[in-house]
Amino acid sequence: MMSRRRTVRPAVAAFAATFALALATAGAAWAYHVDFVGAYCNYNEPQYTSYFTRDGSIAVALRARWEGYQWGGGCWNNNDVDDARGDPPQDPNTRGEGGDCSGFTFKVWRESLNVYDKGAWQWNMLRFVHGPYTAYDFKVGTGEPNVTYPKTGLIRMDALASSYHVGMIYARNADGTDQIIEAKGESYGTNIWVRTYRGSSDYGGARRLGWDA
Ligand SMILES: [Ca+2]
Numbered sequence: 001m002m003s004r005r006r007t008v009r010p011a012v013a014a015f016a017a018t019f020a021l022a023l024a025t026a027g028a029a030w031a032y033h034v035d036f037v038g039a040y041c042n043y044n045e046p047q048y049t050s051y052f053t054r055d056g057s058i059a060v061a062l063r064a065r066w067e068g069y070q071w072g073g074g075c076w077n078n079n080d081v082d083d084a085r086g087d088p089p090q091d092p093n094t095r096g097e098g099g100d101c102s103g104f105t106f107k108v109w110r111e112s113l114n115v116y117d118k119g120a121w122q123w124n125m126l127r128f129v130h131g132p133y134t135a136y137d138f139k140v141g142t143g144e145p146n147v148t149y150p151k152t153g154l155i156r157m158d159a160l161a162s163s164y165h166v167g168m169i170y171a172r173n174a175d176g177t178d179q180i181i182e183a184k185g186e187s188y189g190t191n192i193w194v195r196t197y198r199g200s201s202d203y204g205g206a207r208r209l210g211w212d213a
Protein backbone atom coordinates (compact mmCIF):
# COMPACT_ATOMS: atom_id res chain seq x y z
CA MET A 1 0.00 0.00 0.00
CA MET A 2 2.70 2.42 0.99
CA SER A 3 4.74 2.06 -2.17
CA ARG A 4 1.61 2.35 -4.30
CA ARG A 5 0.53 5.54 -2.62
CA ARG A 6 3.98 6.97 -3.14
CA THR A 7 3.71 6.41 -6.88
CA VAL A 8 0.17 7.76 -7.12
CA ARG A 9 0.70 10.93 -5.14
CA PRO A 10 3.15 12.62 -7.52
CA ALA A 11 0.85 11.83 -10.44
CA VAL A 12 -2.12 13.41 -8.65
CA ALA A 13 -0.01 16.38 -7.68
CA ALA A 14 1.16 16.82 -11.24
CA PHE A 15 -2.40 16.63 -12.52
CA ALA A 16 -3.58 19.12 -9.92
CA ALA A 17 -0.80 21.51 -10.84
CA THR A 18 -1.61 21.22 -14.54
CA PHE A 19 -5.31 21.74 -13.86
CA ALA A 20 -4.60 24.75 -11.68
CA LEU A 21 -2.38 26.24 -14.37
CA ALA A 22 -5.11 25.68 -16.96
CA LEU A 23 -7.62 27.44 -14.72
CA ALA A 24 -5.27 30.34 -14.11
CA THR A 25 -4.61 30.71 -17.84
CA ALA A 26 -8.33 30.61 -18.63
CA GLY A 27 -8.96 33.10 -15.85
CA ALA A 28 -6.39 35.49 -17.27
CA ALA A 29 -7.98 35.22 -20.71
CA TRP A 30 -11.43 35.97 -19.35
CA ALA A 31 -10.44 38.57 -16.79
CA TYR A 32 -11.74 41.96 -17.86
CA HIS A 33 -10.21 44.07 -15.21
CA VAL A 34 -6.97 44.31 -13.34
CA ASP A 35 -8.03 46.34 -10.28
CA PHE A 36 -5.55 49.07 -11.09
CA VAL A 37 -7.03 51.15 -8.29
CA GLY A 38 -6.35 48.48 -5.69
CA ALA A 39 -2.83 47.89 -6.93
CA TYR A 40 -1.57 51.44 -7.38
CA CYS A 41 -3.91 54.14 -6.13
CA ASN A 42 -4.07 56.01 -2.83
CA TYR A 43 -6.39 58.22 -0.84
CA ASN A 44 -3.89 60.86 0.23
CA GLU A 45 -5.11 64.30 1.17
CA PRO A 46 -4.82 66.92 -1.57
CA GLN A 47 -2.41 69.81 -1.08
CA TYR A 48 -3.81 73.31 -0.93
CA THR A 49 -2.05 75.64 -3.30
CA SER A 50 -2.37 79.42 -3.19
CA TYR A 51 -0.97 79.84 -6.70
CA PHE A 52 -1.99 77.87 -9.76
CA THR A 53 -1.74 78.50 -13.44
CA ARG A 54 -3.19 77.29 -16.71
CA ASP A 55 0.28 76.15 -17.79
CA GLY A 56 0.66 74.21 -14.56
CA SER A 57 -2.63 72.50 -15.16
CA ILE A 58 -1.63 71.68 -18.72
CA ALA A 59 1.35 69.86 -17.24
CA VAL A 60 -0.97 67.97 -14.91
CA ALA A 61 -3.28 67.09 -17.79
CA LEU A 62 -0.45 65.94 -20.06
CA ARG A 63 0.65 63.30 -17.54
CA ALA A 64 -2.71 61.60 -18.12
CA ARG A 65 -2.13 61.54 -21.86
CA TRP A 66 -2.03 57.98 -23.24
CA GLU A 67 -3.27 56.59 -19.94
CA GLY A 68 -6.62 54.89 -19.51
CA TYR A 69 -10.24 55.80 -19.08
CA GLN A 70 -12.38 54.63 -16.21
CA TRP A 71 -16.06 55.44 -15.76
CA GLY A 72 -16.29 57.07 -12.33
CA GLY A 73 -12.53 56.82 -11.97
CA GLY A 74 -9.78 59.29 -11.24
CA CYS A 75 -6.40 57.67 -10.78
CA TRP A 76 -3.64 57.07 -13.29
CA ASN A 77 0.09 56.64 -13.62
CA ASN A 78 2.33 58.13 -16.32
CA ASN A 79 3.75 55.20 -18.27
CA ASP A 80 1.91 56.17 -21.48
CA VAL A 81 0.09 52.82 -21.54
CA ASP A 82 -3.55 52.16 -20.77
CA ASP A 83 -3.07 49.64 -17.99
CA ALA A 84 -6.73 48.63 -17.90
CA ARG A 85 -7.96 48.60 -21.43
CA GLY A 86 -11.15 46.88 -22.58
CA ASP A 87 -13.15 46.78 -19.37
CA PRO A 88 -16.93 46.74 -19.70
CA PRO A 89 -17.87 50.41 -20.11
CA GLN A 90 -19.86 52.39 -17.53
CA ASP A 91 -18.97 50.07 -14.69
CA PRO A 92 -17.01 51.76 -11.87
CA ASN A 93 -16.45 48.38 -10.25
CA THR A 94 -13.85 47.49 -12.83
CA ARG A 95 -11.50 49.86 -10.96
CA GLY A 96 -9.34 50.47 -13.99
CA GLU A 97 -6.82 53.17 -14.75
CA GLY A 98 -7.81 56.71 -15.60
CA GLY A 99 -10.44 59.28 -14.97
CA ASP A 100 -13.69 59.75 -16.80
CA CYS A 101 -14.32 63.04 -18.56
CA SER A 102 -15.64 64.92 -15.54
CA GLY A 103 -13.27 63.33 -13.02
CA PHE A 104 -10.34 64.25 -15.24
CA THR A 105 -11.54 67.85 -15.48
CA PHE A 106 -12.11 68.07 -11.73
CA LYS A 107 -8.60 66.90 -11.00
CA VAL A 108 -6.84 69.00 -13.62
CA TRP A 109 -8.78 72.04 -12.46
CA ARG A 110 -7.60 71.34 -8.91
CA GLU A 111 -11.01 71.52 -7.39
CA SER A 112 -12.30 70.69 -3.95
CA LEU A 113 -14.67 67.91 -2.93
CA ASN A 114 -16.61 70.71 -1.27
CA VAL A 115 -18.61 72.41 -4.01
CA TYR A 116 -18.64 75.65 -2.00
CA ASP A 117 -14.84 75.83 -1.93
CA LYS A 118 -13.27 77.57 -4.91
CA GLY A 119 -9.71 77.10 -3.62
CA ALA A 120 -7.12 75.14 -5.57
CA TRP A 121 -6.20 71.65 -4.41
CA GLN A 122 -3.43 69.62 -5.93
CA TRP A 123 -4.32 65.95 -6.34
CA ASN A 124 -1.56 63.48 -7.10
CA MET A 125 -2.21 61.51 -10.27
CA LEU A 126 -2.33 58.25 -8.25
CA ARG A 127 -4.87 59.69 -5.83
CA PHE A 128 -8.19 58.01 -6.58
CA VAL A 129 -10.79 60.75 -6.76
CA HIS A 130 -13.60 61.62 -9.11
CA GLY A 131 -15.06 64.69 -7.46
CA PRO A 132 -18.68 65.78 -7.17
CA TYR A 133 -19.32 66.93 -10.73
CA THR A 134 -20.81 65.38 -13.85
CA ALA A 135 -20.21 66.73 -17.35
CA TYR A 136 -23.60 68.41 -17.13
CA ASP A 137 -22.62 70.12 -13.89
CA PHE A 138 -19.67 71.70 -15.68
CA LYS A 139 -21.92 72.69 -18.57
CA VAL A 140 -24.24 74.66 -16.29
CA GLY A 141 -21.57 76.01 -13.97
CA THR A 142 -22.37 74.04 -10.83
CA GLY A 143 -19.94 74.54 -7.95
CA GLU A 144 -18.32 77.65 -6.56
CA PRO A 145 -15.17 77.53 -8.79
CA ASN A 146 -17.12 76.92 -12.00
CA VAL A 147 -18.98 79.25 -14.32
CA THR A 148 -20.48 79.13 -17.78
CA TYR A 149 -18.58 81.24 -20.28
CA PRO A 150 -19.18 82.40 -23.87
CA LYS A 151 -17.67 79.89 -26.26
CA THR A 152 -16.05 82.56 -28.41
CA GLY A 153 -13.91 83.70 -25.47
CA LEU A 154 -12.63 80.33 -24.28
CA ILE A 155 -8.88 79.92 -23.96
CA ARG A 156 -6.55 77.07 -23.04
CA MET A 157 -7.65 74.99 -20.07
CA ASP A 158 -11.20 76.30 -20.29
CA ALA A 159 -13.64 73.54 -21.14
CA LEU A 160 -16.42 72.65 -23.50
CA ALA A 161 -19.15 70.69 -21.77
CA SER A 162 -22.35 68.97 -22.83
CA SER A 163 -24.84 66.89 -20.88
CA TYR A 164 -22.77 63.81 -21.71
CA HIS A 165 -19.16 64.90 -22.04
CA VAL A 166 -16.59 67.49 -21.04
CA GLY A 167 -13.14 68.17 -22.43
CA MET A 168 -10.56 70.89 -21.83
CA ILE A 169 -9.01 73.09 -24.48
CA TYR A 170 -5.36 72.28 -25.01
CA ALA A 171 -5.01 74.62 -27.97
CA ARG A 172 -7.29 76.46 -30.34
CA ASN A 173 -6.93 75.82 -34.05
CA ALA A 174 -7.17 78.54 -36.69
CA ASP A 175 -10.06 76.80 -38.45
CA GLY A 176 -12.37 77.04 -35.43
CA THR A 177 -11.75 73.54 -34.11
CA ASP A 178 -9.87 72.87 -30.91
CA GLN A 179 -7.29 70.43 -29.68
CA ILE A 180 -9.14 68.97 -26.72
CA ILE A 181 -7.50 67.05 -23.91
CA GLU A 182 -10.08 64.68 -22.54
CA ALA A 183 -10.80 61.30 -21.00
CA LYS A 184 -12.81 60.05 -23.93
CA GLY A 185 -13.90 56.47 -23.37
CA GLU A 186 -12.93 52.93 -22.52
CA SER A 187 -11.48 52.13 -25.93
CA TYR A 188 -9.91 55.56 -26.40
CA GLY A 189 -8.37 56.36 -23.05
CA THR A 190 -7.16 59.88 -22.34
CA ASN A 191 -5.49 61.97 -25.01
CA ILE A 192 -5.63 65.06 -27.22
CA TRP A 193 -7.91 65.06 -30.23
CA VAL A 194 -9.11 67.69 -32.69
CA ARG A 195 -12.77 68.33 -31.89
CA THR A 196 -15.61 70.52 -33.13
CA TYR A 197 -17.27 70.91 -29.73
CA ARG A 198 -17.01 74.69 -29.91
CA GLY A 199 -19.26 74.69 -32.96
CA SER A 200 -21.73 72.15 -31.56
CA SER A 201 -24.98 73.30 -29.99
CA ASP A 202 -24.71 70.41 -27.52
CA TYR A 203 -21.74 72.10 -25.92
CA GLY A 204 -21.43 75.19 -23.79
CA GLY A 205 -18.37 77.00 -22.56
CA ALA A 206 -17.16 76.29 -19.03
CA ARG A 207 -14.49 78.02 -17.01
CA ARG A 208 -12.78 77.41 -13.74
CA LEU A 209 -12.28 80.70 -11.89
CA GLY A 210 -9.24 81.76 -9.90
CA TRP A 211 -6.22 81.11 -12.14
CA ASP A 212 -3.22 83.18 -11.13
CA ALA A 213 -1.90 83.07 -14.69
CA1 LIG B 1 1.09 59.88 -19.83
Ligand SMILES: [Ca+2]
Pocket: 066, 067, 068, 076, 077, 078, 079, 080, 081, 082, 083, 097
Ligand atom coordinates in the same frame (compact mmCIF):
# COMPACT_ATOMS: atom_id res chain seq x y z
CA1 LIG C 1 -0.78 53.81 -17.53
Ligand SMILES: [Ca+2]
Pocket: 068, 069, 070, 084, 085, 086, 087, 096, 097, 098, 186
Ligand atom coordinates in the same frame (compact mmCIF):
# COMPACT_ATOMS: atom_id res chain seq x y z
CA1 LIG D 1 -10.30 51.22 -18.74
